[in-house]
Amino acid sequence: MSHLILVTGASGQLGQAVLQHLTETLAVPAERIVAASRNPEKLASWAAKGVATRELDFEKPETFAAAYADVERALLISTDTLDKPGHRLLQHRNAIDGFAAAGIRHVIYTSAPNPADSPLLIAPDHEGTEKALAASSLAGWTVLRNHWYLENLFMFLKPALASGSWYTADEGKGSADISRNDLALAAATVLAGNETAKNTYTLSGSQSLTKVEIASAVSEALGKPLEVVQVPLEGLVQGMVQAGLPEPVARIFASFDANTAAGRVADVTGDFERITGRKPQSFCEWLHANKAALASL
Secondary structure, three states: OOOEEEEOOOOOHHHHHHHHHHHHHOOOOHHHEEEEEOOHHHHHHHHOOOOEEEEOOOOOHHHHHHHHOOEEEEEEOOOOOOOOOOHHHHHHHHHHHHHHHHOOOEEEEEEOOOOOOOOOOOHHHHHHHHHHHHHOOOOEEEEEEEOOEHHHHHHHHHHHHHHOEEEEOOOOOOEOOEOHHHHHHHHHHHHHOOOOOEEEEEEOOOOOEOHHHHHHHHHHHHOOOOEEEEOOHHHHHHHHHHOOOOHHHHHHHHHHHHHHHOOOOOOOOOHHHHHHOOOOOOHHHHHHHOHHHHHOO
16 A cells, blocks of 8 residues: 545545645645546646646546555545436435445545434435445545535625625524635545544634624625525525526525535534644635625626
8 A cells, every 4th residue: 555645526626625735735746646537638737747637437437446546545536417316326325335335444535514313404314424434344444524605605795795685594503614625634644644433513703603793794805785584485486486486496406505504504612723733814805815705786
């Protein structure tokens, strides 16, 4: 075993940030890192830096042997089949079976907070993956229950800022969101580390904020009016459908609000600091850093 570490989904935004933290923040030698993707040609810039790039498709087990060769620790970034609840669980189970068969010692998985009995429609995929890890023959694993990305605000604030109204069905409850960059740092730290036990961490931001609090800060920063409007859950779904989203996708997005309304993402934990030794970026810091990008929406 040559102690290689593997990042799956490496061409995605989280995967790219993990690779950046591995090579720059943590100074892991490029020759120790494997970046895998269904489309390895998208990883050419990392190959030029000395990172091994490999094809890996969780629906093509024939890609597993080469992708997993000489890997000791692997980061399983949850796949992006948002429009197919349950499909990603099949992919994850395939991946975990492959990891175990290849003799990989430790797997890190990006999950979601409180996935059991959750109103979040994609939560069963995460809960099922966690159960698959627990039932596997893997020597060790780390579950990172990642809170909602602050960067997802870009998606929801664009129409809200255009109209001046931010529609939600979260009943005014708070959410302890965290930046994608911080989540990438936590994942990279565990991946590059030597933890061998079976642990679960919940990675939240430093404070739980309501949409009213977020909207107020954004409005002040940009000089644009922004009102939060509470609507029934079904009304939120139909509004997104009228805006052009397929109904199944709209229901998934709306379920994030239902999850917030149920108080399942409000808890602030110290797990990010326990892993990284630093505090997560605050919302105010994130807003300041992204003010220009938000202003361009």
